[in-house]
Structure formats: structure tokens, C-alpha cells
Amino acid sequence: MKTVGFLKTLGSVVAMVVACNVYAQASGPATDTTSAAASVKAGKRANHQLGRKVRGVLAKTQGLDVSNIAVRARGGAVTLTGSVPSQGQIETAGDAAKGVAGVTSVTNKLTVMQQ
Template identity: 75%
Template sequence: MKSVGYLKTLGSVVAMVLACNVYAQSNDAPSSAAATVKAGKRANNELGRKVRGALSKTQGLDVSNISVRARSGAVTLSGTVPDQGQIDAAGEAAKGVAGVKSVSNKLTVMQQ
């Protein structure tokens, strides 16, 4: 009876070691994919910073409630501004940044 329990435990340990070994081997390939993902995130962050900088330099634009998201050259502006003119100005400023392929302007007017 004790030998059956011992064999079950040994079988479980062998199965666990095999599963860990297979997982470790299959995990080697994505290292280049991980580097690609990191580079993409870095590029998105850099583009977002450039757009935020352009918005802050735009005369008459209140950037305190504007958030910027960049993904592969597509920029999304969201938040609130005091008037429609600022929505248009923000969209134009974002379009003028190098690397921006498209702008989704989701800004809304909110009276302050």
C-alpha cells in the first residue's frame, strides 16, 4: 500500500518537472517579440509626449483637462475644454506633430 502512494507521488513529481521543462523551453522564442513590444510602447510614449508638448504650446488652449493616447501613430484626444474653438485648435495641433497618422478628437465642451 505504501509503495502505491510512493509511486503516485513520484509520478506527480515527474509530471511537474516535465511540464516546467517544456514551459521553460517554449518561453525562449518570445524574447525578440518582447523587445518589439517594448520598442512599440516606447514609440507610443514618445509620440504622446510630442503631442502633449504641441498642445501646451498652442496659444489659447487650456490643456489641464486633456488626455492624449498614442498607438502606432493614431492619436486620441479626450477630456473637456471650455469651448468648441479649443477642440478644433487641439485637433489641428495634434495633426501637425511629426509621426501622427490620424487624430481621433473626443474632446467635449464643458462650461467651467
């Protein structure tokens, strides 16, 4: 009977040690995941704000039709896609986007709209 009692106690101790070890490992990366998610969220917010700034500058640019222009920002790199009525507007849009604070590069994929 003493052996059975000893084995029950030993089993309980082993179960507690394993449970504590698993809990400690699981709770460590959870804080890293939370901070990584916050970092991703902040990056998306910054990209969205930069895209809005570029879109605003394009809208205020004289002689530029922005109705078919899409702006995408990612880490300071801006991509312009869509179509404009003339070749001159492609260059105007690219130059205007380059002048926005926070823009590190501009990829201009605008095309001339076929009429």
C-alpha cells in the same frame, strides 16, 4: 540477468532521448518570446514618446487650455480626450495634434466643459 541489464540500458537511452527532445523544443520558442517582448517594449516606448510630443505641442499652442486634455498614442493614431472651455479649442487641439511628426490620424473626443 542480461535481459535486466539490457532493459536498464534501454530505459536510460530512451529517457535521454526524450529529455533532449523536450529541451530542444522548449528552448526554440524562448528566443521568439524574447524578441516578441522586446518588440512590444519598443512599440510601447514609441507610443509614449509620440504622446509626449503631442502633449508638448498642445501645451505650446496659443489659446489652448490643456489642463483637462489627455493624449493617447497607439501606432501613430492619437486620441484626445477630456474637456476644454470652448468649441474653438476642440478644433485647435485637433489641428495641432495632426501637425506633429509621426501622427497618422487623430481621434478628437474632446468636449466643451460645462461651467
